Amino acid sequence: MDFLNALILLLNYIFIPALTYGSQLALGAIFVTLIYGILRFANFATGDMMSFGTMVTILFTWYFQSLGISLGVLPTALLAIPFGIFFMIFYMLSIDKFVFKYYRTNKSPPVQLAMVSIGVMFVTQAVVRIIIGPSDQRFFDGEKFIIKAREFKEITGLNEGLALKSTQVITVLVTIVLVSLLFWFLNKTKTGKSMKAYSDNEDLALLSGIDPKKIVMITWIIAGILATIGGALYGLDKSFKPFTYFNNMLPIFAAAIVGGIGNPFGAFLGGYVIAFSEIFLTYAYKKFFMYMLPESMEPESLIQLLSTDYKFAVSFSILVIVLLYRPSGIFKGKVL
């Protein structure tokens, strides 16, 4: 019984939250890695682009709610996400046309593109804050829990409750579907393969008749889908605040680099590596050991490796270690 209690405890406080958070990071990290692999620059506007897509989704959610449209137990936001994606893609393509294209055709060094993306970051941040304001926005509706902690306790008779939020399940399911579709697209279709070829060797790809304009456009479209869905899922699960989204850029970057930048599968796993290590290292294991050890050996302190304040610091330290020992990332991305 104690063993089961301990297991549920870990499931409830480590595994499920980390899986959800990891999925959200993974979507962002694939976005970063695609832009890096195909357009060849580190996009510092990542977080703010995600917040832009989420903002449009929120506005549509509110509009639907005012019309009385809802999905019953599911959050209305799911209905609004396609509209968010549409506007996001439009926004990204126009930014590309007016800003990034010039530097791409001039073959500017990646550093210059990264600087330009900082300009885009400022502008996007301003647009989001002017339209929706800097404060917290909640747009979740529908059924909040699939399993409630108290009900779980009553059914199983265990001491530890397991709470499963619907947003957590939605996040994980949507991520699985989206990522499998994406990998199918990248690996099996002609366009996906030409994207890979373009990422590996631009000149060779051009010689074999691949149209760079099409590749760039499709990259932005995929990026728009990933950014909006990733952002909206994060907002549904936690809450939407422009500043948090800007800050999320950092663990997303860490995930993309840890996974090997330019490698979408690596970025996907990198998201989970970052999320799990953040939560593993900052969780206080006192209760876990209380269940596992006999009473005489019960720990007195919290048995916490690092205080939760250092959550972000953990992912960044992992990044530094990876950069030092395996600069191409765990799953071999582009060699630096």
Add this chain to the structure above:
Amino acid sequence: MRKNLNVIAAYSIMMSLIILVGIFQSWNIALSIFNLCLISAVMTMGANIQWGYAGLINFGIMGYTALGGLAAVLISVDPVQEAWSAGGFDILMSLWLIIAMVLIIRFILKRFNKSKIRTYSIAVIIISGILLIRFLAEPGIEAIEAVNPAKTGFLGGFGLPIIFSWIVGAFFAGGLAFIIGKVALGLRADYLAIATLLISEIVIAIIKHEDWLTRGVKNVIGLKRPAPYEVDLQSTDWFINLVEKFNSGKLELISNLSDRQAALNQLVIEGSSIFVKLCYSGLFLTVVIILLIITQKALYSPWGRMMRAIRDNEEAANAMGKNVVKQHLLIFILGSAIVGIAGAMLVTQDGLFTPGSYRPMRYTFLIWVMVIVGGSGNNFGAILGGFAVWFLWIEAAPIALFLINFFTAGMSETHALKLHLIESVPYFRFLMMGLGLLLIMRYRPKGILPEKIEIK
């Protein structure tokens, strides 16, 4: 003289803008803008040394600024004796442990060849060392934080004049840069940017949460000042006489004696805060001028030429026998040290240290906008960038408000869109910064005052 015409023109426009603010808004605002412009200028000079001279991207400016601020606290605050006696021993022990750990690791790295066993043993030493330190320091930290937590709850500093912290801040920041440089300088440009950005976040996390050292988010307020206090000035005779002399024309117009006294008092209160700000301006201006002379000399010295050679073609410079790695590390340290000075200056001016206020937007990306807009590689350009961008950053809200009122003049006062726009006026500064950066990058990629290399 002729070739410097654009520099002189740009600077006179900038100064006249600040003077205009003084005339139309108030001299107090103008001076506080000017002071922060000077501090920004120091930061941009630091970033410019790294980016403009050597082509290194450092997105960790926020971290160095915060370390400079920490130096100001550690130097100027009086030591808290109770806290030292409560937990000072544990902290010192931990410090010795850290030093011992570093020495052991250095020894292992030097003595043994690279192998898996070496890597693992170093990892084991680091992890067990951290656990041991946590175990040892915990009671000490708790004891320190329990000492009068509302007022102190930290070890305090050395109780020296805060001016010294400007130098110490430089050393702190330089030390951090040495560690980061050793770790990250081998990375390619954009990875270096990301790595430095993340490391600076770690630094901020530590400063925010190690309460025994920095008081964390409880902030340190009431730091000592290098300038006189307004309250003291207001009761000093020579200052009152000075104000009277300055405003004699205005005062003579008031015939009633008590009215005149009241007007004088008002002027003295205003004057005292302007006088204090002027003191700061003088101090900051001295720092800026000294740094400008040094950096200008360095730029045109053989060393500056070598740095540019490294920046423009690393392989060629390496082939000529220049030690690229060493020079990169050196310039990384120098630039960061200058940013550290600016961080200490900032805390000195504010008189308070608020770890929660260090955000990458304000202290990293804004500084980069300054460098790019002003002109990388040109010290005058970098300083001008600091001035222009900070001026715009502050004056963006009034400008935006004016524009909104202008374009929505046809709407009624209660129109929802107009009210919403007016409410979001503070965020137009981000828009202006972003558009400014994008336009400069597109149409004047070398900045307002581009790099100019004279061969003498």
